[in-house]
Amino acid sequence: MFLDRPGNQEIQLALFYDYRTNVAAYPAWHAYFRERRPPLLAVWGRNDPIFGPDGARAFARDLPDAEIHLLDTGHFALEDHAHAIGGHIDRFYRDRVGP
Numbered sequence: 001m002f003l004d005r006p007g008n009q010e011i012q013l014a015l016f017y018d019y020r021t022n023v024a025a026y027p028a029w030h031a032y033f034r035e036r037r038p039p040l041l042a043v044w045g046r047n048d049p050i051f052g053p054d055g056a057r058a059f060a061r062d063l064p065d066a067e068i069h070l071l072d073t074g075h076f077a078l079e080d081h082a083h084a085i086g087g088h089i090d091r092f093y094r095d096r097v098g099p
Contacts, residue, residue: 033062041092043085045077046070067092 033040040063044056059066069088071081078085 030062033059037063037065039092039096040066041088041096042066042068043077043088044068044070045073045075047073048075048077050075067096 032038040059042056042059044051044053046053053070056068056070060068067088071077071084073081
C-alpha cells in the first residue's frame with residue numbers, strides 16, 4: 001500500500017545504500033545508550049528476515065528499561081500493524097517521554 005507510492009523506490013534504494021555506514025556507528029550509539037539512558041521503544045516484527053527480533057532485544061543490554069514489543073509480522077510492520085504500533089508510540093510518549 002504505502003510502499004507503492006510514487007518516488008518510494010528511489011527513497012528505499014537511497015536508504016539501503018546508506019545503511020552500509022550504520023554498522024561502523026553501532027559502538028558509538030551503544031556507548032550513548034549506556035551513558036545517557038534515553039527512553040527507548042522498539043516495536044519490531046517478530047518474523048522480520050532482515051532485522052530479526054534479536055536486534056530489538058539487543059537494546060536491552062544497554063538500556064534495561066527499554067520497552068520492546070515483538071509483533072506477529074515481518075519487515076514491513078507498519079504496512080499491516082500501523083494501528084497497534086501507533087498505540088504503542090502514543091502510550092510510550094505519554095508515559096515515558098511527554099510532560
